[in-house]
Amino acid sequence: MKMIRKLSVAAVLLASAQVATAASIPNMGFETGSLAPWSGSGTVVNNPAMAHEGDWYGQLVGDQSLFQTVSLVAGQSYDFMWRFIAGDYMPFNDASFVITDAGYNLLANVATVGDYGDSGWQYYSWVPQINYNGPLVFGVSNILDSGVNSTLLLDATVPLPGAALLFGSALLGAGMLRRRKLAAKKLEMIAV
Structure with missing residues (x-):
């Protein structure tokens, strides 16, 4: 949950920086x-x-x-x-x-x-x-x-708002991180 919050804050900050340079x-x-x-x-x-x-x-x-x-x-x-x-x-x-x-x-x-x-x-x-x-x-x-x-x-x-693009990227990253953790957990279970 903390990871998703951090990614959301990063997405908002990057989006506001992107809008400033349009x-x-x-x-x-x-x-x-x-x-x-x-x-x-x-x-x-x-x-x-x-x-x-x-x-x-x-x-x-x-x-x-x-x-x-x-x-x-x-x-x-x-x-x-x-x-x-x-x-x-x-x-x-x-x-x-x-x-x-x-x-x-x-x-x-x-x-x-x-x-x-x-x-x-x-x-x-x-x-x-x-x-x-x-x-x-x-x-x-x-x-x-x-x-x-x-x-x-x-x-x-x-323009598609930068926040929407970055938020989608953050969700994708969070999903990939979760899949990695699940895959690592499966490997641990197999090794035992």
Whole structure:
């Protein structure tokens, strides 16, 4: 019992330390109902049924982009959720992308989700190697035509609280410790 108490206290302390180091991108969840501080040609949509988190999300359709200047700290993790909905078919390989401090990163295109496919909500995370003060850009591009548009949705992540992860790990550790003790007891009984 003392062991479980100690593990619980350790889990709470580690979780609070983890929360203190969390990094975020300003208005990544678009829950303000506006684009600020984002610029570009995207829109903010209020549709809780389609949003990953909350009621609002950012939407880019056709040849649109959203960007803002961000200050990223080296070693910190930054993340977001994205969903690509292909409104086109091959060979019209519409694409969605993000440009971070590390350069251009393809999120999805028609080739990866299929004709008129949907990626569903996907998690994206990156850790800058150096401090970065510059643009963060999201975009979707029509490739070879402009008759049919694909869509990129953007939203904030829903982090699983660190305490829940650590508490689960503590319970797993306590269970493994108990199994070890039972196995040692069985060995003692066999030896006698």
